[in-house]
Structures are given as structure tokens and as C-alpha cells.
Amino acid sequence: GAVVSQHPSWVICKSGTSVKIECRSLDFQATTMFWYRQFPKQSLMLMATSNEGSKATYEQGVEKDKFLINHASLTLSTLTVTSAHPEDSSFYICSARPPRGRYQPQHFGDGTRLSIL
Amino acid sequence: DAKTTQPPSMDCAEGRAANLPCNHSTISGNEYVYWYRQIHSQGPQYIIHGLKNNETNEMASLIITEDRKSSTLILPHATLRDTAVYYCIGSAHYGQNFVFGPGTRLSVLP
Numbered sequence: 001g002a003v004v005s006q007h008p009s010w011v012i013c014k015s016g017t018s019v020k021i022e023c024r025s026l027d028f029q030a031t032t033m034f035w036y037r038q039f040p041k042q043s044l045m046l047m048a049t050s051n052e053g054s055k056a057t058y059e060q061g062v063e064k065d066k067f068l069i070n071h072a073s074l075t076l077s078t079l080t081v082t083s084a085h086p087e088d089s090s091f092y093i094c095s096a097r098p099p100r101g102r103y104q105p106q107h108f109g110d111g112t113r114l115s116i117l
Numbered sequence: 118d119a120k121t122t123q124p125p126s127m128d129c130a131e132g133r134a135a136n137l138p139c140n141h142s143t144i145s146g147n148e149y150v151y152w153y154r155q156i157h158s159q160g161p162q163y164i165i166h167g168l169k170n171n172e173t174n175e176m177a178s179l180i181i182t183e184d185r186k187s188s189t190l191i192l193p194h195a196t197l198r199d200t201a202v203y204y205c206i207g208s209a210h211y212g213q214n215f216v217f218g219p220g221t222r223l224s225v226l227p
Binding site for chain 1: 159160162214
């Protein structure tokens with residue numbers, strides 16, 4: 001079964017709308033989760049590292065005021081795309097990293113396809 | 118993360134073994150080799166990982182060279198559902214995020 005659950009799987013909204021994407025770790029408590037973005041025919045690009053109880057770490061070129069990340073619990077991280085525009089349309093994927101000492105690989109959600117009209 | 122190099126695409130006949138190579142000549146001693154695959158419009162799916170020894174699970178086998186500079190993922194009996202992009206990633210077991218390269222697009226042909 002799924003180890004990481006991502007919701008919604010698909011969303012279409014108007015330009016200027018804010019969209020929230022949830023990522024839940026179902027199998028373990030994840031102090032660290034990651035958010036990736038994938039454009040068509042390209043590979044996954046890391047956007048930010050989400051740390052439970054502290055601020056997210058953003059990759060260079062990713063606007064932190066545009067992509068708000070909240071990791072309020074050990075099993076839930078959310079990504080909010082604020083005032084979304086058509087260029088924000090993409091496939092957003094989260095992953096959860098197992099805690100230290102638990103020798104499991106990083107697990108990924110099934111992604112959220114975001115289309116901004 | 119270690120830089121990895123993979124062929125951009127490969128074909129394999131259904132029922133035959135698919136051997137996907139990966140070069141990771143700069144991998145450091147504490148970095149594992151991970152393999153994931155991504156089927157169209159889905160998130161990456163974990164396949165297997167290893168450090169030094171060869172590994173096998175229900176999905177695949179991982180052969181790592183003795184100098185750890187390269188590895189091969191083996192799908193013993195490829196099916197049409199194995200058509201996907203396969204990513205090889207070198208990463209420490211804890212502390213590093215994954216850096217995805219372009220991967221290898223495997224097409225399993227009937």
C-alpha cells in the first residue's frame with residue numbers, strides 16, 4: 001500500500017487562486033519531507049525541504065512567498081501555491097524521508113497535477 | 118549527491134531481462150545507489166538500493182561493481198508494465214535529498 005499519500009491528485013483553477021496540496025506520511029513519522037516540481041518531458045526538480053517544526057529550506061530560484069510550505073506535524077506537510085498563474089502549472093510531487101536509524105528508502109507521493117487557467 | 122550518468126533510452130523485448138546501466142564514478146564511501154522508476158503521470162516508485170554488495174528483491178536485482186563506480190539494475194523478466202523512466206541516484210542514507218538526472222526511458226516491446 002501507499003506509504004506517502006498526496007492530495008489532491010489533480011486540480012484546475014483560475015489564475016490568481018491559491019491552491020493547497022497535502023502530503024501525508026502513512027508509514028512513519030517524517031521529520032523531513034521534500035517537494036519537487038516536474039515540467040513535461042523533464043526530470044524532477046527539488047523545490048524545497050520541509051522540516052517539521054521549523055522553516056522550510058528553499059532551493060535557489062524558488063520563491064518562498066510564492067510556494068508556502070507548512071510542516072506542522074510529523075506526518076503532514078502542505079504546499080500552498082499562492083496567487084497561482086499559468087506558468088505555475090506543473091506536476092508537484094512530495095516525498096518523505098524515513099527517520100535516522102530506520103533503514104528504509106525515501107518514498108514519494110503520486111503527485112498533484114496543477115493546471116492554472 | 119554523486120553525479121550519475123545513464124543512457125537516455127533503451128528497448129527491451131517482453132519476457133527478456135532488462136539491464137539498465139548507471140555510472141557513478143564520483144560516488145563517495147557513504148553514498149548508497151538508489152533506483153527508482155516513474156511511470157507516466159505518477160510519482161517515482163522505489164525499486165532497490167545498495168551500498169557495496171549486490172542486492173535482490175521481488176522487483177529487481179542490483180549489481181554494483183567492486184570499485185563502486187558503476188551499477189546495473191536488472192529486471193529479470195520485463196513486462197509491458199515495466200515501461201517507465203528509471204532513475205539511478207547516489208545519496209547518503211541519511212542527510213541528503215535526492216538529485217534526479219534525466220534517467221533512462223525503458224520501452225518494453227511486445
